[in-house]
Amino acid sequence: MSTVLSVRDLRVSFASEAGRVDAVRGVSFDLEAGKTLGIVGESGSGKSVTSLAIMGLLDENAKVTGSIVFDGQELIGKSDKQLSMVRGNGMAMVFQDPLTSLTPVFTVGDQLIEALTVHRRLSKREAWDRSVELLRLVGIPEAERRMKSFPHEFSGGMRQRVVIAIAMANNPRLIIADEPTTALDVTNQAQILDLMDKAQEETGAAMMMITHDMGVVAKTADDVLVMYAGKPVEHAEVRELFYHTRMPYSIGLLGAIPRVDKTEKVPLIPIKGNPPLLINLPDACPFADRCPIAIDACRQREPDLLPVVTDGREAHTAACIRAHDITDGGLIGGMPVFPIPEIPESPLARLPREQRPITLEAVNLTKTFPLTKGAFLKRKVGEVHAVKGISFDVREGETLAIVGESGSGKTTTLLQIMDLVKQEDGDIRIAGTSVADIRSRAEEREVRRNLQIVFQDPMGALDPRMTVWDIIAEPMFAIGMYKDEVHDRVEELMGLVGLDPAHSDRFPTAFSGGQRQRIGIARALSTNPKVVVLDEPVSALDVSIQAGVINLLDELKAKLGLSYLFVAHDLAVVRHIADRVAVMYKGEFVEHGDVDQVFDDPQHPYTKALLSAIPIPDPDIERTRQRIILPVDGFDAVSATAH
Secondary structure (H helix, E strand, O other), X not given: OOEEEEEEEEEEEEEEOOEEEEEEEEEEEEEEOOOEEEEEOOOOOXXXXXXXXXXXXXXXXXXXXXXXXXXXEEOOXXXXXXXXXXXXXXXXXXXXXXXXXXXXXXXXXXXXXXXXXXXOOOOHHHHHHHHHHHXXXXXXXXXXXXXXXXXXXXXXXXXXXXXXXXXXXXXXXXXXXXXXXXXXXXXXXXXXXXXXHHHHHHHOOXXXXXXXXXXXXXXXXXXXXXXXXXXXXXXXXXXXXXXXXXXXXXXXXXXXXXXXXXXXXXXXXXXXXXXXXXXXXXXXXXXHHHOOOOOHHHHOOOXXXXXXXXXXXXXXXXOOOOHHHEEOOOEEOOEEOOOOOOOOOOHHHHOOHHHOOEEEEEEEEEEEEEEEEOOOOOEEEEEEEEEEEEEEEEEOOOEEEEEOOOOOOHHHHHHHHHOOOOOOOOEEEEOOEEHHHOOOHHHHHHHHHOEEEEOOOHHHHOOOOOOHHHHHHHHHHHOOOOHHHHHHHHHHHHHHOOOOHHHXXXXXXXXXXXXXXXHHHHHHHOOOOOEEEEEOOOOOOXXXXXHHHHHHHHHHHHHHOOEEEEEOOOHXXXXXXXXXXXXXXOOEEEEEEEHHHHHHOXXXXXXXXXXHOOOOOOHHHHOOOOOOOOOOOXXXXXXXXXX
């Protein structure tokens, strides 16, 4: 096969007030036609900067050196006008957020036609016909009619299909996909990944798949490049990387991922610490401070990316001086490279569920929104039944997860509970107290002591003008605690969630994403609640940081006997953390029961479809699984199932 892209010693740096930021430090690889290279690593590892450098989309203050040869021509040194002849024609890019990738004031058809006519001489009729054909190819129904629709009239998954259609428009030789499924539901993600495969087959293009999801890599990639601190640290064929991993950082990434196909609940393995700042890096292994097997020699010079021998052959390359000491399964000297953390067992785990007190109960929970029409004089023309009479309870020391696609009613359910909304024909009870019995602000305050929430975005949930001490202390002052008592409690909580109490006078911006989420958890625990509501608490975090937060939640549940109501779209995380699970579709629970029973023996077609869509970080398993794709409303006739 012909080499489409050849990158040699690519380096990208930016000037900043603190000094030169070396965002990419010597990336080299070759990519052949029809092949897919998966690039993985934490935020700040240089993945996206590498892709933007190849596309020539970096800011003017970026200094790019090395060599990028695409289809036989050197791209470094070309002007923006010269590169624009290559972009969208020879190379195409699919970005993470489809809404910002599309121009909101132009129709989808206009944007597709523009992508075609900028690079090819086509008549209006030919461009229109080709655009309709592309929309049909990516699975958009009523393609001719939807050509006249604007981006906001499409769902997230449909918008990403439009972006892929634009990328395919001119049969490019290279498609770069930068986290193309991160913002999508699991079922949409599976469909988009299948569509990316189809786009590659249709165009014969080489593909770069940039992602943090090792399951996506296992499904799509032929080769994998692991990046850390702006530099490749391991490069191998996909099966070789997953089954014969030799770089501690890669081992850590794989160990931090919850597996939907594993029944045994063992703690995840977080990579402690944070990636280094890419300013004035010392000549040492940049991963040494986070590596559990680092030795003095690791800090004497930065290791080169060198061949590693596995099964008697030089199968791949790794940047680690101890790579030859590591054996399959992430072992060194017969012991795990990353020690498995211990999570204490809760005494409640030995108590039958029926004997534990109910901490949260919802009976016939319902929420209806009016459907109105008219710009000025609005009139009611119907109703949207967001939540349709659901009932559940959560016991002490138990986690109930509610899962389902966007629009299924999960968040509305949480809001009804958090707002303590009185129900006409049902009830919400918090630690035995009915919301219907709340008569005063004092009674409501007492109920709220037992019900706290941790939000999805840790930065958006914390006031940037308040110190960590003030953030954690605020709920305690609201319920009337004294300052001395609050001071001791803040220190206790920071220690409990793994933060240094000496840093309580700092502002949220001084902390990493994982640390900010720990601050949010400490705040939620400040009033000694019975129930903590978790709204996608780890979806905004890197996989290595996510593992530490999940372990923390497990540990706190065991130590404090907490109950969690957990909402997430990542079913692998749900499998790991939940005791019971409720699958929600169109405002109703279609399946509800013990997490292992629901995951191992799903009864409802919707549950089966959700589970089949989750990528598993194992190439052999992932590439032989059968996807279940259901037609619209293809399972409405099937009744709800309880285990």
